[in-house]
Amino acid sequence: MLAWIYKSTTKYHRYALIFIGLLPLERLFYLGLQDQLSANPIEFITRSTGTWALVFLCLTLSITPLIKITGLANLITYRRILGLYVFFYACLHFLIWFLLDQNLELEAMVKDVLKRPFITMGFLSFTLLLPLAITSNRLSMHLLKRRWTQLHRLIYLISMTVLLHYFWHKGGKHDYFTVSIYAAIVLSLLLFRVWWAIKSFIKRNTQIIS
Amino acid sequence: MKKVITTAFISESEVTPKEIYLRRREFLQLGAASLVASTGLLPTWALANTQEKLSYKANPQFFTQEKLTSYKDITSYNNFYEFGTDKSDPAQHAHTLKTRPWTISIEGLVKKPKVLDIDQLLKLAPMEERIYRLRCVEGWSMVIPWIGYSLSQLIKSCDVLGSAKYIEFTSLADSKQMPYVNTSILKWPYTEGLRLDEAMHPLTLLTFGLYGEILPKQNGAPVRVTVPWKYGFKSAKSIVKIRFTDQQPQTSWNLVAPNEYGFYSNVNPKVDHPRWSQATERRIGSENGLFTPKIKTLAFNGYEQQVSSLYAGMDLQKYY
Numbered sequence: 001m002l003a004w005i006y007k008s009t010t011k012y013h014r015y016a017l018i019f020i021g022l023l024p025l026e027r028l029f030y031l032g033l034q035d036q037l038s039a040n041p042i043e044f045i046t047r048s049t050g051t052w053a054l055v056f057l058c059l060t061l062s063i064t065p066l067i068k069i070t071g072l073a074n075l076i077t078y079r080r081i082l083g084l085y086v087f088f089y090a091c092l093h094f095l096i097w098f099l100l101d102q103n104l105e106l107e108a109m110v111k112d113v114l115k116r117p118f119i120t121m122g123f124l125s126f127t128l129l130l131p132l133a134i135t136s137n138r139l140s141m142h143l144l145k146r147r148w149t150q151l152h153r154l155i156y157l158i159s160m161t162v163l164l165h166y167f168w169h170k171g172g173k174h175d176y177f178t179v180s181i182y183a184a185i186v187l188s189l190l191l192f193r194v195w196w197a198i199k200s201f202i203k204r205n206t207q208i209i210s
Numbered sequence: 211m212k213k214v215i216t217t218a219f220i221s222e223s224e225v226t227p228k229e230i231y232l233r234r235r236e237f238l239q240l241g242a243a244s245l246v247a248s249t250g251l252l253p254t255w256a257l258a259n260t261q262e263k264l265s266y267k268a269n270p271q272f273f274t275q276e277k278l279t280s281y282k283d284i285t286s287y288n289n290f291y292e293f294g295t296d297k298s299d300p301a302q303h304a305h306t307l308k309t310r311p312w313t314i315s316i317e318g319l320v321k322k323p324k325v326l327d328i329d330q331l332l333k334l335a336p337m338e339e340r341i342y343r344l345r346c347v348e349g350w351s352m353v354i355p356w357i358g359y360s361l362s363q364l365i366k367s368c369d370v371l372g373s374a375k376y377i378e379f380t381s382l383a384d385s386k387q388m389p390y391v392n393t394s395i396l397k398w399p400y401t402e403g404l405r406l407d408e409a410m411h412p413l414t415l416l417t418f419g420l421y422g423e424i425l426p427k428q429n430g431a432p433v434r435v436t437v438p439w440k441y442g443f444k445s446a447k448s449i450v451k452i453r454f455t456d457q458q459p460q461t462s463w464n465l466v467a468p469n470e471y472g473f474y475s476n477v478n479p480k481v482d483h484p485r486w487s488q489a490t491e492r493r494i495g496s497e498n499g500l501f502t503p504k505i506k507t508l509a510f511n512g513y514e515q516q517v518s519s520l521y522a523g524m525d526l527q528k529y530y
Contacts, residue, residue, distance in 0.1 A: 032500075038297060039287035039494045040350055103503050108487075116485055171485070174395050174466055175295045 021085040024052040053089035061189040087133040118168035125161040261423035272340035279352035292388035300428035309432040318453035321369035335359040347441035351491045357419035362410045377409040378459035380451035402446040403459030439510040441475045472530040477511035
């Protein structure tokens with residue numbers, strides 16, 4: 001019964017999710033109008049958009065484990081929206097840095113990317129997200145077939161580069177508390193997959209033997 | 211503390227351009243307005259401009275035409291890790307700091323160690339208002355009207371031995387008042403240091419107030435130093451001990467990340483921080499908000515003329 005209600009309202013859940021995904025951005029506009037973006041608004045919006053990209057990354061990665069645990073296969077329909085919000089906030093994060101922090105100077109930007117490991121990782125993460133965002137549609141899935149799944153496994157690599165980006169950013173100040181929490185979440189979501197793979201491997205093999 | 215009535219030796223208007231004066235009025239009104247408008251994000255005392263007044267005269271020698279950073283920004287955007295690592299933490303948590311009674315213990319290479327009470331310190335020399343640029347190592351800056359007197363005045367009264375070459379400042383580290391000194395972010399207590407000639411330089415200010423009033427707790431009350439040609443972390447807050455030594459003191463940030471925070475840490479646009487460039491800075495509270503471009507960082511934060519002789523012949527790339 002619950003599963004049926006859930007299934008028949010999925011379309012509305014998707015609309016709700018699209019709306020919810022925009023709330024962090026709306027919050028920034030609201031705070032901006034109230035003059036409450038702290039004394040250093042650019043730092044505030046840079047960090048906020050970066051954090052939200054990471055939050056949506058965690059949510060995206062949690063869909064597969066949730067499906068395996070609950071058996072609600074329909075949850076897969078939210079993964080694309082969540083994934084696209086990772087890209088959306090990563091875009092804002094990148095553009096704020098490029099437009100407002102680097103004053104749109106391409107040379108300064110390239111220099112920073114090459115010279116500073118934490119920026120290298122941030123830039124790499126953004127670049128790797130691009131092909132995923134571009135192929136986030138049915139046509140690409142259809143055209144790429146098995147390659148699509150292979151391509152989208154890049155998200156695991158991106159998880160790592162994003163964590164490094166955050167860790168190295170906090171490096172000099174030894175202020176690892178927040179980033180450790182995110183790292184623990186991302187790593188447990190990835191470890192779940194490993195655990196699940198091992199479990200089903202054993203299951204399959206024991207079935208063959210029996 | 212007794213309330214002190216401002217008694218300027220020369221009229222302030224002689225040394226302070228009228229527009230600055232008017233801006234102060236404006237800022238007072240703004241302060242009141244933001245009190246009313248504040249929606250509980252910050253406790254009211256963090257914005258209240260109701261600290262005790264200090265008696266001082268403006269020192270025209272230490273002045274800049276640049277726009278003063280607002281009282282609100284100066285007192286709500288702070289690095290004071292004893293109260294948390296977020297910029298907004300000190301304004302929210304520093305109310306637990308007890309600034310009375312307060313003493314500074316003078317130790318090390320002096321004829322006779324002594325303990326000075328804050329009331330003695332406040333009376334040791336006439337208070338001056340000095341408008342200094344503050345450049346944080348993180349790449350932002352402010353313009354702050356500090357109140358205090360040259361640290362050299364205190365040092366001269368300490369009978370320092372000829373063998374002393376350095377000065378070490380120790381900040382309070384009381385976990386009952388400072389929630390974060392139990393964490394391992396830094397080695398507590400916070401210590402900072404200067405070469406003795408740097409400490410004797412007239413620009414180095416023993417600081418008791420800002421914007422005409424005693425220091426707000428989040429800004430390092432009741433007494434701190436301000437070394438305007440160095441990155442902000444060199445200016446130790448809430449000082450309880452001053453020690454004279456013949457060896458370069460160990461400093462908190464240098465112990466944590468020696469490749470990022472050198473002992474000298476002079477503001478230098480040519481020496482990058484390993485994780486960002488120091489060539490430019492963002493001035494806090496710019497009128498155009500988000501779209502104000504960064505400004506160029508000046509050598510020694512613009513105090514090159516006054517202090518560069520201290521470092522004659524030194525390789526500043528090496529001694530960053």
